[in-house]
Amino acid sequence: MRKTMNTVHQEPETQRRILCSAEKVFYRQGYDGARMQEIADEAGINKALLHYYFRSKERLFDAVFSDAVLRLVPPVFAVMNINAPLMDKVRAFVDAYFSTVVNNPFLPGFVVHEMHRNPSRFSEIIQGSRLFMLQGLQRQLDEGAESGKLVPMEAEQFMLNLLSLCAFPFVAAGAMQAVSGKNDTEYQQLLEERRQLIPEWMTRLVERHE
């Protein structure tokens, strides 16, 4: 319930601006590297106003972090719980992951790095969307193995492989560009190619062939 509804107050539009700026700064600089002043500048407002909307840097960060995790994890988990053949799930997963991340290249690295600041907070945020997935996945892998179509594999390893192939090229983009000598455009093209290739590779990984 709002205080008075007679005007179409677009709700703290400033708050939205702050969150957006904080996101930009926290994503690239991390919690420790980020400066409240920089966030304020980015939002075109004053430092004091940050503390008015969010009480502290810690709370502002938590808002950004929660949002980041919720944007990255649940969609990706959800897609693995749909009722579909294994490889359809994989294709859906890769599409979902790339769609999210191509527009936020710093997102995976941010989540992975800021994780260890407060691991229990992370667990809270993603509670629920957890083990469900792995059970269904393991069942499909086992069925495929029994019918001789798939090689036996642990669902955890399968999932870790899928995630590694998708996420690492984004997390380590800087280092990879440095060793490969590719510029931004070239590297983005390489990433785009992986979007189709990863499902093929995951198929080869588990399909029996002899």
Added chain:
Amino acid sequence: MRKTMNTVHQEPETQRRILCSAEKVFYRQGYDGARMQEIADEAGINKALLHYYFRSKERLFDAVFSDAVLRLVPPVFAVMNINAPLMDKVRAFVDAYFSTVVNNPFLPGFVVHEMHRNPSRFSEIIQGSRLFMLQGLQRQLDEGAESGKLVPMEAEQFMLNLLSLCAFPFVAAGAMQAVSGKNDTEYQQLLEERRQLIPEWMTRLVERHE
């Protein structure tokens, strides 16, 4: 040339202690999160002494970072330049990587994250040990493809896959444990299993089968 060589001064043994402590702190906290006081405490010395040996936090960090990159990258690149069948190289790579990283679990995440502070510095450090590898690798992949034994694949994608499968589980260990619910011991066991599995997976990835 040393000043006077008559005594076996073990060269700044304090300096070694500082570097070791700085390593510990920088690895887990990153540059921005690290405190000079904490490094001094860890080394059992005074803050001022840090500035005596290294002029600034920046320089101390650079020493640690350079050392980290040199410990992680060149061995791994070197092993891919040996004259051996493709899959022997892969096995050697995985062994080399895991041997280095199991004893320094924070190393990959540290390098990947601190990368973007000074990308050009990173390029300097690893200069030389670069493109050589990819040429030889591409040649082997092409030969295998022509003789019908391998599926066609870009050397860059092959290498990125190999590195992703090896590195990501370490870089994102925190997040992976959180979603899987595994404790440290269980997760370490999962990692150890991958040491044998990754070469098998990489084989399946490129071997032709029909």
Added chain:
DNA sequence: GTCTATATAACGATAGAC
């Protein structure tokens, strides 16, 4: 070389006017 003590600057946070 190693210490204590201190300078200097930056940051997060608050007070108070408007």
Added chain:
DNA sequence: GTCTATCGTTATATAGAC
């Protein structure tokens, strides 16, 4: 709500005694 001005703390870095 939004601003200016400022407090209190903490960080890097230096000066100087031993």
